[in-house]
Each structure stands twice: as structure tokens, then as C-alpha cells.
Amino acid sequence: MNPTRSLAEFVADTRDVPRFAIDEAKRTLINVIAISISASEHSSSRRLVAWARAEGATPRSTVIGSDLRTSPALAAQVNGFLAHLQDYDDTHFPTVLHPSAPTWPAVLAAAEERGASGLDTLVAFALGEEVACRIAMSVHPWHYDAGWHITGTVGVFGAAAGAGRVMGLDAGALVNALGLAGTQASGVREVFGTDGKPMHAAKAAANGYQAADLARMGHNAAPDILGGRRGFWAVLSPGGHSEDALLADLGTRWELRRNGLKPYANGVVSHPIQDAVIRLRNEHALTPDAVTRIEARVCPLVLELMNRPDPHAGLEGKFSFQHCAAAALVDGAGHDAQFTDARVADPVIAAVRARVSAVVDPAIPEHEAYVTITLTDGRQVATHVEHASGSPENPLPDAVLDQKFRALVEPVYGPARAARLLDAARNLDGAAGIGELLALAAR
Amino acid sequence: MNPTRSLAEFVADTRDVPRFAIDEAKRTLINVIAISISASEHSSSRRLVAWARAEGATPRSTVIGSDLRTSPALAAQVNGFLAHLQDYDDTHFPTVLHPSAPTWPAVLAAAEERGASGLDTLVAFALGEEVACRIAMSVHPWHYDAGWHITGTVGVFGAAAGAGRVMGLDAGALVNALGLAGTQASGVREVFGTDGKPMHAAKAAANGYQAADLARMGHNAAPDILGGRRGFWAVLSPGGHSEDALLADLGTRWELRRNGLKPYANGVVSHPIQDAVIRLRNEHALTPDAVTRIEARVCPLVLELMNRPDPHAGLEGKFSFQHCAAAALVDGAGHDAQFTDARVADPVIAAVRARVSAVVDPAIPEHEAYVTITLTDGRQVATHVEHASGSPENPLPDAVLDQKFRALVEPVYGPARAARLLDAARNLDGAAGIGELLALAAR
Numbered sequence: 001m002n003p004t005r006s007l008a009e010f011v012a013d014t015r016d017v018p019r020f021a022i023d024e025a026k027r028t029l030i031n032v033i034a035i036s037i038s039a040s041e042h043s044s045s046r047r048l049v050a051w052a053r054a055e056g057a058t059p060r061s062t063v064i065g066s067d068l069r070t071s072p073a074l075a076a077q078v079n080g081f082l083a084h085l086q087d088y089d090d091t092h093f094p095t096v097l098h099p100s101a102p103t104w105p106a107v108l109a110a111a112e113e114r115g116a117s118g119l120d121t122l123v124a125f126a127l128g129e130e131v132a133c134r135i136a137m138s139v140h141p142w143h144y145d146a147g148w149h150i151t152g153t154v155g156v157f158g159a160a161a162g163a164g165r166v167m168g169l170d171a172g173a174l175v176n177a178l179g180l181a182g183t184q185a186s187g188v189r190e191v192f193g194t195d196g197k198p199m200h201a202a203k204a205a206a207n208g209y210q211a212a213d214l215a216r217m218g219h220n221a222a223p224d225i226l227g228g229r230r231g232f233w234a235v236l237s238p239g240g241h242s243e244d245a246l247l248a249d250l251g252t253r254w255e256l257r258r259n260g261l262k263p264y265a266n267g268v269v270s271h272p273i274q275d276a277v278i279r280l281r282n283e284h285a286l287t288p289d290a291v292t293r294i295e296a297r298v299c300p301l302v303l304e305l306m307n308r309p310d311p312h313a314g315l316e317g318k319f320s321f322q323h324c325a326a327a328a329l330v331d332g333a334g335h336d337a338q339f340t341d342a343r344v345a346d347p348v349i350a351a352v353r354a355r356v357s358a359v360v361d362p363a364i365p366e367h368e369a370y371v372t373i374t375l376t377d378g379r380q381v382a383t384h385v386e387h388a389s390g391s392p393e394n395p396l397p398d399a400v401l402d403q404k405f406r407a408l409v410e411p412v413y414g415p416a417r418a419a420r421l422l423d424a425a426r427n428l429d430g431a432a433g434i435g436e437l438l439a440l441a442a443r
Numbered sequence: 444m445n446p447t448r449s450l451a452e453f454v455a456d457t458r459d460v461p462r463f464a465i466d467e468a469k470r471t472l473i474n475v476i477a478i479s480i481s482a483s484e485h486s487s488s489r490r491l492v493a494w495a496r497a498e499g500a501t502p503r504s505t506v507i508g509s510d511l512r513t514s515p516a517l518a519a520q521v522n523g524f525l526a527h528l529q530d531y532d533d534t535h536f537p538t539v540l541h542p543s544a545p546t547w548p549a550v551l552a553a554a555e556e557r558g559a560s561g562l563d564t565l566v567a568f569a570l571g572e573e574v575a576c577r578i579a580m581s582v583h584p585w586h587y588d589a590g591w592h593i594t595g596t597v598g599v600f601g602a603a604a605g606a607g608r609v610m611g612l613d614a615g616a617l618v619n620a621l622g623l624a625g626t627q628a629s630g631v632r633e634v635f636g637t638d639g640k641p642m643h644a645a646k647a648a649a650n651g652y653q654a655a656d657l658a659r660m661g662h663n664a665a666p667d668i669l670g671g672r673r674g675f676w677a678v679l680s681p682g683g684h685s686e687d688a689l690l691a692d693l694g695t696r697w698e699l700r701r702n703g704l705k706p707y708a709n710g711v712v713s714h715p716i717q718d719a720v721i722r723l724r725n726e727h728a729l730t731p732d733a734v735t736r737i738e739a740r741v742c743p744l745v746l747e748l749m750n751r752p753d754p755h756a757g758l759e760g761k762f763s764f765q766h767c768a769a770a771a772l773v774d775g776a777g778h779d780a781q782f783t784d785a786r787v788a789d790p791v792i793a794a795v796r797a798r799v800s801a802v803v804d805p806a807i808p809e810h811e812a813y814v815t816i817t818l819t820d821g822r823q824v825a826t827h828v829e830h831a832s833g834s835p836e837n838p839l840p841d842a843v844l845d846q847k848f849r850a851l852v853e854p855v856y857g858p859a860r861a862a863r864l865l866d867a868a869r870n871l872d873g874a875a876g877i878g879e880l881l882a883l884a885a886r
Contacts, residue, residue, distance in 0.1 A: 043661075044662070047657070047660050047661055047662060048657070048662075050660065051653070051656065051657060051660060054501075054514075055498075055500045055501070055514045055516070055517075056499075056500050056501030056514065057498045057499050057500045057514075058497075058498065058499030071497075071498045071499065071500075073498070074498075146678060146681065147672075147673035147674075147677055147678035148678060149626075152626075179633075179634060179637070179639055180634075180638070180639055180642060182631075183592075183595075183629065183630055183631050183633065183634045183639050183642070183643065184629045184630075184642075184646060185629055186626065186627045186628055186629040187626055187627075188625075188626050188668075188673050188674060188675065188678045188679075189673035189678075190622075190626065190665045190667075190668060190671040190672065190673040190674040190675075190677075190678075191622060191623075191626045191664050191665045191668070192673075194622070194663045194664045194665060195623070195657075195662040195663050195664065196622055196623055196626050196662075196663075196664040196665065199623060199626070199627075199657075199662075200626065203627060203650070207646070210494070213494065214490070214491070214494060214638075214642075217490050217493065217494060218486075218490055219487070219490060219491075219638040219639075219642075220637045220638050220639075221634050221637045221638065221639040222633045222634045222637060222639065224633075225631075225633060225634070228633040229590075229633065230590035230631050230632035230633040230635075231590075231631060231633040232631065232633075234590055234633075235589060235590035235591060235631045235632075235633075236631075238589065
């Protein structure tokens, strides 16, 4: 027995996955579908779809947000790109791994190809995601600190494990799948801020899928890609690794518990401010013209990373806590629609933005904020957010996830189809297959 | 200007490549085609061809040794696998990089797709190969010693550069191509001895091709994937790197000068023995029954790595200097045909094998050997090989390369077609395109 083999047996032999893991898997899928449909409108996505279309592969797998049908590996590649393009995917808090963007596309491609049931598909994702998070924990923090983009390097294992589970690989074949996947682990942080970053999730998904498929056909690899003398730990995390972090409580503790969904499409440090403003807005029915001041007390990172009182472009808005707070008050949200050039230039939002300020308090952690809003009649309303929504201590409520889904999908597909798609995802564990879901997710 | 940009400008702007580089590029191509056709008979190759066939891509690119026509990226993948499967490809002596296996398939795919002339194809390879060898030198020996398989990690840059040159990318697009390629650099030595190893060359070729193609379409990446703070040097070679090794004499010194072709399909340390035996065999018209003893004085590695007096399987013969010497005497060669189970069991070869011995001399380097053969009439003949054939000081003669080509191709395609194919490769620099060559290389 070695660590790679232990993971392979876990993936091959686990029969029952707890209910909450199935539910959480569904929530990550709802999230992935929503952000992928939204991302499909971007020019970088259109470029990759055009590239995949030119491959001319047999049309048998769904690309989300597109009319393209292609091969499983190519569909996994494009879908991985879409899921990670806008940095709006889920985050495994202990490691900053984004597990869904590489794993879900590989699982979906395998499930569509093999006609897996909805429940089997969700189980395969839960197992693949667990593998990715476990490997991420085994090399955290050395690996990321060394410059690796963990979503690429570790994501390929999750993709191979999840796809391999759908294919019904036994533990021996899964060892080969993980070996073929792990020796393709790649992605450096140097390309952050470019098309190279979502390509990490894209290729992790596709490479993981292919690794599983080749292992199914008989390709072999090393018996222990993780722990071998020239394997993943030794070569990609020479600064340190922990076998205990990899395997402790495997099958009883599930990392989906620590995997958060983002409520807002901007940097995470201003999320507690947005939570607070939206809470006060809704509790007190605040309108923009009733507000004279929005004052926040926050962790120092907010001013370091997001102090931009007068943003002009949409993307700048994502790095302006003032804009994030103002949009939260005016729109009650922080989706892509709040970060367009037009919305950043909107006079109502700009007027509120000018009334937003923050003071820092080094004792306040990143996910916490105090916000006081002063009204035109002199009254003050205040609230305290201890854990931003979407953090493990305060999971995103289903209602907010649904709202995010509608906000991202309705502008592309309209409300009726968005509702049917959300319904299909919510009921996936009872579905005989994933065909209906994917038909609604395609354009 | 930064190191990545310097390489990109070299690839985009070089107009003239020296004659010897064109000739050497042709020789590497002859070698790649021969070993790929031979490798296409292996079960691992058939498996990858089956996988690619199932993708069902538009038939527009040639897979060597196969009737499959597929997309450029998939053809590059399969051809990369074939070129590296048997470890019979070329070796850049200063770094142990195998530059052709990842680079040629990407260049061929791009050239076939775009209708490049034979000469432009050869120039593109020479430039891509130079990029790969230069990057390899910039991280040698730290990178390989850390456990990376340099043919995968660095090969992807050569593939992107070579394919990008064929596509006519300017320096800016080539920077993006190298960025998209470099962030996919992968391959650990843990999978040596498995299907994972040739997959490194396979995926390097395909990923490099796709990187160039996406950059052509507008995908961007980091401005300096090599030297950036979280780039290739920092993350994949933290133990050290040399910008001088990367750039010194770029465009005047060509690394194809130090890129050797293997005359024998076995481990390199017994090559000088085989050279010596074949030389004596040919000079003195030796027959097996005329020989009573073959005695070699060699470097210690021969006994450490290849002392196997009584091999039984074909693969064992590759690790037996006794078998290599005996086959050299009996057949005058050391190709795959000399390492079949049948040939290892052959009684004539086995009888000679029992008469082979070696003594080590620590003063003798790896590429040198002294051999004395004693004949049944008591005479002795002896020779000294200072530099094994295929080393930079003693390049493989064209006649021996042709012999290797015929030995590998004729069993698959027959002598007439092998001769036509070799002729097409030898005359490639005068050809309007590479279509005829590839049509003959396909099955």
C-alpha cells in the first residue's frame, strides 16, 4: 500500500457518500453551470470554442453555453476554461484550490459519454473533488508558495479520479490514471491575469479525462505518482508535504464542508462589507437617496487591495470596495452585471460610491466587517458580519445561490429556461441521466 | 527586452539558417520517421492511435505509421508518442534532452496544415529545436536532477516555437505561445519505464502546437514565462538557472551540432563496444565460428548497468553488453531486430555471447572502448573507439543512418517504399511541400 494506491482504493471502493456531500456536489454544479454560461459570452471563451470546433471531433459531448458538440476530452477542456475564466468558481478554503473547474468538466464528459445516472455523477464528483482537495492539503502551503497554481497542478488528479470513477475503473487502473494525470501536473502563477490562467483548469480537466480513458484502455504509469522518489511530492513540492494531511479521516471527513461558493464576482476581501450592506438594505428597505454615509471597519487588506474610490472601467470596479459597497446598496448584488463599464459609470451608483469609506483595524480578520449606514434623517443603522457568506462557517444559502444562478443565466438564456435548468440541477440525484441537464445548459 | 522575448525574436526574425543545420534537421527527421514507423507496431502505440481515432476529428493531418488522419494537435500527440516510445530518438548531449520527439511532430502538423515548403519546415524545426536546447541548457543540471523529465518540460517550448514559426507568428504572438506552452511544462521521471514516459513527448508536442495556434488566434499569456517571478525558472528550476546559457551566441552557435543520433537501440554505454566489434567484423570479414573470444576494456558503467551474460527476453538483451557485442558480430547491427525474444534465444548469437567479456578501467570515459577479438587460428585483431558513433565528436555517418532507416522501415513497409520515403526525406529542402513525404510515412 502506498498513498496513491490508498486514494485509488477510496475512489474505486467507496459505496456510500453522505447526503450532505451529494447536496454540496449539486450546489457546486449549479454554481459551475451558472458561471460557465455567463463566461461563454466572453471573447476568450469564444476563441477556445472556435479552436475546439475546428478540431471537428465527433459530436457527442456538451459544451456549456455553446451549440458545439465535440469529443469528451475537448468538451472537458472548454468547460474547464469557462468554469474558471471569471474567478467566480468555488474555493477550498484551506488551500485556495478551485476544485470544481477542473473536476466537474471531466466528470460531466465521462457521465455523458457513459450514460451515468445523476446520482452516480454526483458521487463521482464528490470523490474526485475529495482527491483533489486531499492532494492540495498534502502540499499546502509549500507548493502554492513556490509559484504553482494549485488549481492546475492538483486539479488534474481530481479530474482523473472523478472521470475514472464514472468509467468504473478498479483501483489498479485508477493508480495508472492518477499516474498519467499527475505527470501532467502543470500551471505556474506567472500567467495570472491572462488567458493562461483559465487554461490551467481547462487542460487539467482534459488531461485528467484522457488519463482516465487511457488507463481504462490499458496504458500504465508509475505505482505511486505521489510518493515515488521522482514523483509529485518530491518534484513539485520539495519544500514539504504531509501524508497525514492526505489520508487522515479519509472517507469520514469530507472537504466539501470547507469548499465555499462566492456570492460576489469580485475579490474576496470586500465580501463581508457587501454582506453587511445588503443585509441593512434589505432589513431597512434602504434606497440610494436615503443614505448619506456608508462607513466600514475592516481588515487592513481591504485598503491595501481594493481602495479605488473612483473606478472608471468595469474591471476596476471589481477592485474598488467603494464600488462594491455602492452596488450592494443600489442593486443588492455583486454579480458580473454590477461590474460592467456602464454600471461603474452609473450616476446613482457613483453618488453612493462617493459616500463610502473604511477604517482599518488589524484585529479584524479577512472574512469579518462592521458597517454603519447613516441616513438622511440622521438615523444610523449598523451590523456586524462575523463570517462572510460563502465561507465554511457561513455557507452560501440556497436562496442566494439561486439568485446568483438567475443573475448569471437569465441575461443569456432568459428566465424560463434558467428556471428549468436550475430545476434540473436541483433534481439531478433523482435523474436517470444527465442528458436533460446538459441539453438545457448547451446553447 | 527579457529572455522569453529574446527567444521569440530569434524565432520570428531569423531569415537564414546555416546549411549544416538544414542538413542536420533532415537527418533528425529521417531518424524520427524510421523509429516512429517501427514504434507504430507496438501495442501501446496502437492504443493511443485507437484513442485518437475515437476522437473522430476532421481528417487533415498525418499520423506516421498509421492510416489515421486526424487534427493537427492529435496527430502531433500520437507522433510525439511514436518518436519517443523506444528511446531510440536523438539526444542533445549536454542536457540529455530528446529534442526531436516533441518538436518534429508539432512542426510537421503545422507544416501540413499550412502547406509550408520543405525548406521552411526544416528551418522551423531547426529554430524550435534550438529554443528547446537553449532552455534545457539554461536549467541544466538542476532541473533534471530535481526529477523533471526535460524532454517533456522543455520539449513543449520547442514544439510551440517550431509550430509558431511555421504559422508565421510575430515576436509578440510567439511570446504568448511560449507563455501558454511553458505554463504547461510537465513530466516527472517517476514514470520512466511506463507508457507515461512517451506520453511526455506526446503531450509536449500537442500542447506546444495548441499553444502556438491559440496565440495565433489571440490568446495571451505572461510577457516573460522564463524569467518572471513565478515563471519557469523560478518554479521549475529553483535550484539554479543560467540566462547566459540560454542566450550566449544565439544565432551563431547551433545546438544541432551537439545533438546525436543513436546507431543502436540499446543503452548508450555499450555503443563503443558495438562500434568496435562491427568495425573489426567488417575489416576482417569475421564470421561467428571464427571467433573464440571478444574482450573489451571499458568504463565501469558498462558492468554496472549492462552486465547480463545470459539474457532470455528481448528487452533483457538491450541491457546485456554481451548480447549487444554478439549481435554486433553476427548481424553487424543493433536495431530492434537484434532485440527480439527470438534473436536473443538464437543459438549462434548465444554461442558468441558466451565468449564475450569485459574488464573495467576507471580512466576510460563512457563513449570510449578497446576491443580485442581472438580467432580460432590464434590470431588477434584489436581496435580502439575513442568516440562512439552518434556522439558530437563522431556524428553518425549518413550511410549508417540510412542503414538504420532501412532496418526499421523495411520490415513494416518493404524495401521499395522505404527507399522512396528515405529519398523524399533526403530531398525535402527542395520540395514544394511535405505532402509526398507524409503520404509515404503514413500506412
